[in-house]
Structure formats: C-alpha cells, structure tokens
Amino acid sequence: MSDSDHQSPPPVAYLNEEFLESSQARPIRILSEYLEPAARLRHYKVRDTIVFFGSARSVSPEEAAKLKEEVEAKIKQTAALTAELESERRRADQLLRLARYYDDAMELARRITEWSKGLTTGRHFIICSGGSGGMMEAANRGASVARGKTIGLNIMLPFEQKINPYVSREFIFNFHYFFMRKLWFAQLAKALIVFPGGFGTMDELWEMLTLLQTGKLAHRNLILIYGRSYWDEVLNWRAMVRWGTISKQEYALLQFADTVDEAFERVRTGLEKYHMKLDTDWRD
Numbered sequence: 001m002s003d004s005d006h007q008s009p010p011p012v013a014y015l016n017e018e019f020l021e022s023s024q025a026r027p028i029r030i031l032s033e034y035l036e037p038a039a040r041l042r043h044y045k046v047r048d049t050i051v052f053f054g055s056a057r058s059v060s061p062e063e064a065a066k067l068k069e070e071v072e073a074k075i076k077q078t079a080a081l082t083a084e085l086e087s088e089r090r091r092a093d094q095l096l097r098l099a100r101y102y103d104d105a106m107e108l109a110r111r112i113t114e115w116s117k118g119l120t121t122g123r124h125f126i127i128c129s130g131g132s133g134g135m136m137e138a139a140n141r142g143a144s145v146a147r148g149k150t151i152g153l154n155i156m157l158p159f160e161q162k163i164n165p166y167v168s169r170e171f172i173f174n175f176h177y178f179f180m181r182k183l184w185f186a187q188l189a190k191a192l193i194v195f196p197g198g199f200g201t202m203d204e205l206w207e208m209l210t211l212l213q214t215g216k217l218a219h220r221n222l223i224l225i226y227g228r229s230y231w232d233e234v235l236n237w238r239a240m241v242r243w244g245t246i247s248k249q250e251y252a253l254l255q256f257a258d259t260v261d262e263a264f265e266r267v268r269t270g271l272e273k274y275h276m277k278l279d280t281d282w283r284d
Contacts, residue, residue: 033180037173041188044170048275049128049151049188050112050267052105053204054135054195055098056161064099068092101195101227102138107260108193108226109142109150112267117148121276125190126151130181131163131172135195140166153181182207190275191222191267196230212253213246220274224255226263231256 010016019025059067071092075085109127116125127143129136131152143150144166152167154174163172175181185192186208194205211217225231237254240246257263 030177030180033175033177034183037184040170040173044149046126046149046151046171047188048123048125048190050109050125051185051189051192052109052127052129052135052139052195053192053197053201054101054105054138055197055201056130056132056134056136057198058098058102058134058138058196059095060102060138061096061099064092064095068096098196101230102135104226104260104263105135105138105193105195106142106145108263108267109139110146111142111260111264113143113146113148113150115264115268117146119276123271123276125271125275126171128153128185128189129167130154130200131167132161133164135197137164137166140164144168153184155181186211186217189217189221190271191224193224193226193263193267194231195226209253213250219253220270222255222267222270223253224257224263224266226257228256228258 013019020028071085071088075081075089078085112125113127116123126149127139128151129139131140131154136152140150140152141164149168149171150166151171152163152173154161154163154172155178156174156176163174173184175184182204185204192208194201205223208217208223212219212221212223231237237251241248241251255266257266
C-alpha cells in the first residue's frame with residue numbers, strides 16, 4: 001500500500017483556509033463581515049447605537065499636560081531651541097488643544113449612557129465608536145464610566161491599530177473591509193456625533209451625510225457636528241449653499257454644538273421625539 005493511500009482527506013471547503021483567503025472567496029469574507037456582527041448584536045439585543053466619530057490622534061488632558069511638561073523640561077535643559085524641540089513643542093500644544101474635545105466626548109458619552117439606562121420604554125442607546133484611541137477611546141471610556149456596554153468597530157490596518165480597553169469584550173468587532181465597517185456604523189445608528197478629526201473622520205462624515213441626503217438614512221436620525229471653532233476653520237459649510245452644490249434644506253440636516261450641555265440636549269430631544277417607539281425589526 002502506498003503512502004498516498006494513508007493521506008488525510010482535504011478539508012471541506014468551508015474549513016479550507018487557503019481557499020477562504022483567496023480572491024475567489026472574497027464574497028464569502030464580505031458576507032461574513034455582515035452576518036457575524038448581525039448575529040452577535042441580535043444575540044445581545046442591540047438595536048440602537050449612538051456613534052461617535054473623531055480623531056484617533058488626540059489624547060486625554062492628563063497625557064497632553066504630561067507631554068507638554070516633558071517637552072518644556074527638555075527645552076529648559078538645552079542651550080538652544082532646536083528644530084526638533086520646536087516640533088515637539090508644537091505637537092504638545094496641538095494635543096493640549098485637542099484634549100478639551102477628548103474630555104467633552106467622554107462626558108457626553110457618559111451622560112447619554114446614564115440617561116439611556118434610566119429609560120423605561122424598552123429602548124437602550126449604546127455608545128459605538130471605531131474602537132481605537134483618541135476621541136473613539138473617549139467615547140467608549142465615558143460609557144464605561146457610566147457602567148454601560150459600549151461597542152468598538154475596529155478596522156484592521158497594515159500598521160497596528162489597538163482596540164482601546166474600554167470597549168465591552170463582547171462588542172469588539174474587527175473588520176477588513178472599510179465599507180462593511182461603515183455599514184455597521186450606519187445600520188443601527190440613531191445619532192452620529194462628529195468630533196474634530198482628520199481624513200478618516202472626514203471620510204465617515206461625508207459618507208453619512210450622503211446617505212442622509214439621499215434618504216438612505218432616515219432624516220429623523222441626527223448628525224451633530226461638535227466643535228465649531230474647529231469645523232468652521234476646516235470646512236466652509238455655507239459656501240456650499242452659496243455655490244448651489246447643496247440646498248438650504250440639505251444644510252439644515254446638520255446640527256451643531258459647542259458644549260456638552262448643548263450636545264446632550266440636542267441628542268436627547270431627537271431621540272425622545274423620534275426613537276422611543278419600540279420597532280419589531282431592524283431597518284434595512
């Protein structure tokens with residue numbers, strides 16, 4: 001009897017890792033990134049999320065202040081202010097400026113979570129973020145401080161992107177495909193709160209605005225832009241109206257806030273007005 005007669009049979013197709021990682025199996029991988037989160041979220045009866053977008057590069061006020069102190073101490077010990085130290089100082093100042101928004105995101109998430117936990121309507125709104133650091137960490141951290149569950153929709157990148165420690169273990173999701181991650185940001189969201197951020201935040205914001213503009217997101221779902229001093233410097237919203245690329249009605253889809261109190265009231269009011277009735281099915 002030859003050795004080949006004793007070889008183990010090949011794995012069934014759905015256990016064949018080489019095939020599952022091939023280009024031919026891409027539709028299966030895409031479908032898995034919809035079905036597995038759907039099954040898990042249904043299992044835990046998650047129906048409503050409040051999504052926080054914002055920069056992954058921000059840090060807490062404590063970290064920013066510590067970095068600033070370290071940079072100033074280095075400068076004090078150096079006879080001349082080098083270009084490298086000047087760059088470090090500039091970065092420390094930027095982080096201090098952004099740190100205010102980290103604090104605000106954390107406090108807003110905490111307040112929304114505490115309010116949601118007190119509801120008796122059967123609805124519960126869970127804080128959801130991209131699961132990484134910065135403003136995302138702040139949102140998950142605020143919900144955690146309020147002893148609420150919190151979701152992290154992480155994206156797998158060529159460089160390491162760590163999941164922050166405040167995401168509830170059962171709600172850690174890892175995605176390969178950006179578009180499937182965006183789908184899950186939109187699928188259950190009843191409000192989207194956009195803190196200062198860079199390319200990734202802008203990408204997510206425009207995606208959600210386009211969905212809202214075209215009716216793919218319900219108009220009763222809130223998009224709240226937080227921090228006008230940042231956003232008005234980055235984007236001239238009203239210029240789009242003046243140029244006719246959006247209408248006044250489309251501009252009115254946006255809401256703005258500069259304080260936690262203002263943001264919380266806008267979110268609470270919108271949720272109480274449109275999202276207290278308990279539906280039987282998820283939105284398609």
